[in-house]
Amino acid sequence: MTLFVQQFFNGLSLGGVYCLAAIGLTLVFGVLRIPNLAHGALYMVGAYLTYFFLTSAGVPYILAIALAALVLAGIGIGMERVVFHPLRNAPHTHHMIAAAGAMFFLHSLIQAIWGADFRRMESPITGRVEILGTQVSWQRVTIVITAVVVLIALTWFIKRTVHGQSIEAVEQDRVGASLVGINPNRVSMLTFGLAAALVAVAAGLVAPINLLYPTMGDVIMVKVFAIIILGGLGSIPGAIVGGFTLGMAEVMATTYVSAVAGEVIAFVVLILVLAIRPTGLLTKAVQR
């Protein structure tokens, strides 16, 4: 039982991280109808920037994450302008190839700055707390709380503010949105910035638990794709449900089956879902 409760919290914290990473990807897909293959690289840059602000610049942990998110938002907007905006009318393969180019560029850049070696970020939040008779580290509690706070703030932003609602409008109908005076270009930039900031928060939160290395984003990106395909491309509630489901499934499979099972479960889910419903499980309508 103690093991289960402990693993439950591990699953919850992992799920929170997956959610934050997945929402960005699903937002970008919703607005621009493209899978951003550089999302994993943005995650990696977010982790390294948090590491930089924390260890080299010496700012407090949460502030370091916020700063990293801010920088990443700038990178995201720049990427939209430089890479995706010129390709807005090109065939879909071109976006993916360009995104791959951006991904490689970021890999190399980070490797040039920080080297290819694994880096460990010491957790600035130490200690444990007793919940339901088991020890849970404060780091994981922080992850869960931050994820929930960010998710609530995001929901508020999208549902209650004009800028957020304009994202939803463009998602639903790009032409219709521009007819009522919404600038789709500005929404694209906003979405990219938001997505990059969210993935930076995810990376900053999980960085003290995992190691840092230039290709750390590759596997998590496929997992995040599995999540948003499970939850329906473009759907935020789907990304949240999918994120927590996969995080929990991964931790439980690792605990009760084997480490390899935990590692491959995301891919198995992805393959199964696409084999059964090639357009994703919870997709509203087939997008052509």
Added chain:
Amino acid sequence: MKLTFSIRGVGALLVAAALLFAPLILAEQNYLLRVLITGITYAIAVYGLNIILGFTGQLSLAHGGFFGIGVYTMGLLTTDYDWSFWGALLAAIVLTTVVGFLAGLLALRTREAYFAVFTMALGLIIYMIISRWEDVTHAYSGVLGVKLPENIGPLDFSEPATYYYLLLVFLAAAAYVTYTLRVSNVGRRLLAIRTSEDLASSIGINVGLNKQLAFTASAGFAGLGGALFASAEGFIGPNSSSIDLTFELLMFLLVGGVATVMGPIVGTLLVLALFEAFQDFQAYRFILLGPVIIALVIYAPQGLIGRLNELTLRWKRRRAAAPKTPAGPPDSDSPADPNDEKAEVR
């Protein structure tokens, strides 16, 4: 028509001649010959990628994985199981084709973005199997001593130049298949599918079957390239199946020209030459090459050979539009010129 064909033909002949005489020119420089050998094995896999991406317009990100299956079939069979090169080569082609066929059954149910994500996951699964299944693949320690082809009569393949010519035969076969595909009905069907799947099926093209065939053949070529790569290198490791490799193959194809016959080989060798030029900071080469990929996709998505083909086509049109009067500087006021301009702008 005839003229265009001959220009392309001359270009292809020049490339072929350069490849044929390369070992003689590079006789003293074994290192460059080895680079060329590696490049040709990659190019064969790029021809595979060209079939599915160039002709049917589906972006497969599993080709690094298929390449890896070829590498490991060749590498493991000729070392741990002591097969001959030729047996292992056949096994590699058969295995990747079968895996490609089975993967295609599932993957081709999806399309566009979903297809890319699906195949990316597939490629990662293949990579994970190869890098984690230590009992069979030796994981990260890799395997040394992959066999070169056994001698056939007087042909001694341990001589790099001889092995190079063997590879050239396979490369020519891959290019020839692409060429026949381009001018055949099958190729036209695939191009129709690339243009619009719905339209293609409305005129009676079996979209599913044709995509399945293209994907299967495409995987087979990637496996062939991988098997030859393993033999050429003599060493196998999990990196030869990674997602990075997929994107490198993609870049080779993109630089050369998607859906062209000479694009894969020209693109591969050109980019590898760039890699060699930037060898000193090999790990950081993508700081330069990443933006190059992006710029290519934005400004020259048709690639080098695609661009050249366009230029020859334009030149041919200009000649066709030119007045039939015998030589002499074209008169700028002649009535033929406006047509000419129109033809050029297209």
